Amino acid sequence: MDGITSVTRTVNYESKTRAVDSKTPVSFSLRIREVERNLVRNGSGRRENLIKQRTVASPAIGFEIPSCFLAGEETCRGYVEYALSKTIIPSWIQPFILPQICKDSNIQEGKRSGFIVEAQVEAVKETYFNNCIDLNDYDSEGRRIRAEPDCPICLQEFGRRRIITKLRCCDHSFHRDCILTWLGRKPSCPTCRDDIHNPRPKKFTQKKVYFD
Ligand SMILES: [Zn+2]
Numbered sequence: 001m002d003g004i005t006s007v008t009r010t011v012n013y014e015s016k017t018r019a020v021d022s023k024t025p026v027s028f029s030l031r032i033r034e035v036e037r038n039l040v041r042n043g044s045g046r047r048e049n050l051i052k053q054r055t056v057a058s059p060a061i062g063f064e065i066p067s068c069f070l071a072g073e074e075t076c077r078g079y080v081e082y083a084l085s086k087t088i089i090p091s092w093i094q095p096f097i098l099p100q101i102c103k104d105s106n107i108q109e110g111k112r113s114g115f116i117v118e119a120q121v122e123a124v125k126e127t128y129f130n131n132c133i134d135l136n137d138y139d140s141e142g143r144r145i146r147a148e149p150d151c152p153i154c155l156q157e158f159g160r161r162r163i164i165t166k167l168r169c170c171d172h173s174f175h176r177d178c179i180l181t182w183l184g185r186k187p188s189c190p191t192c193r194d195d196i197h198n199p200r201p202k203k204f205t206q207k208k209v210y211f212d
């Protein structure tokens, strides 16, 4: 929960094999479903709000493993790594599926006819924006948060239809889309440069109360 963003990645690989009449002993057909979610985690981490989700499904991605690369585990791994790098499979997914592909190819080794391995891959990447923005458009007394007329990032009017989000460190407001994209790159406020992790002390702090 430290830091402004944290990312979790999970990849699920499921495969089945079927015999084909082919000179190539093992060939792969992979379908990748990639899901990207942005979530905001507030308070002690118990409240999560999904703010954006994107799903991309690939057509079947195929490659073959020539038999000379099935001789040993290391050779196979090296070849599969190379073959994956030539595909459109996103690079963050590749290390997750590499060991499973090697395992599938070794099972087929020694069989005389060719085999095709058909794998479904579900890859989920979740980015959490931790406790740094206020998803409420209203303050604790129910008043709408006062904002500048324009979003300082895209310089477009706030308008009614887009969601406005306030940074906790300094109370500056932005379009939610705009500030989340910004925070994905830089952990500071675009308006006052306040560090999200380490905000400057507020100018007007509460008076200290001393007890006898
Ligand atoms: Zn904007």
Ligand SMILES: [Zn+2]
Residues within 6 Å of the ligand: 167, 170, 171, 172, 189, 190, 191, 192, 193, 194
């Ligand atoms: Zn600010």
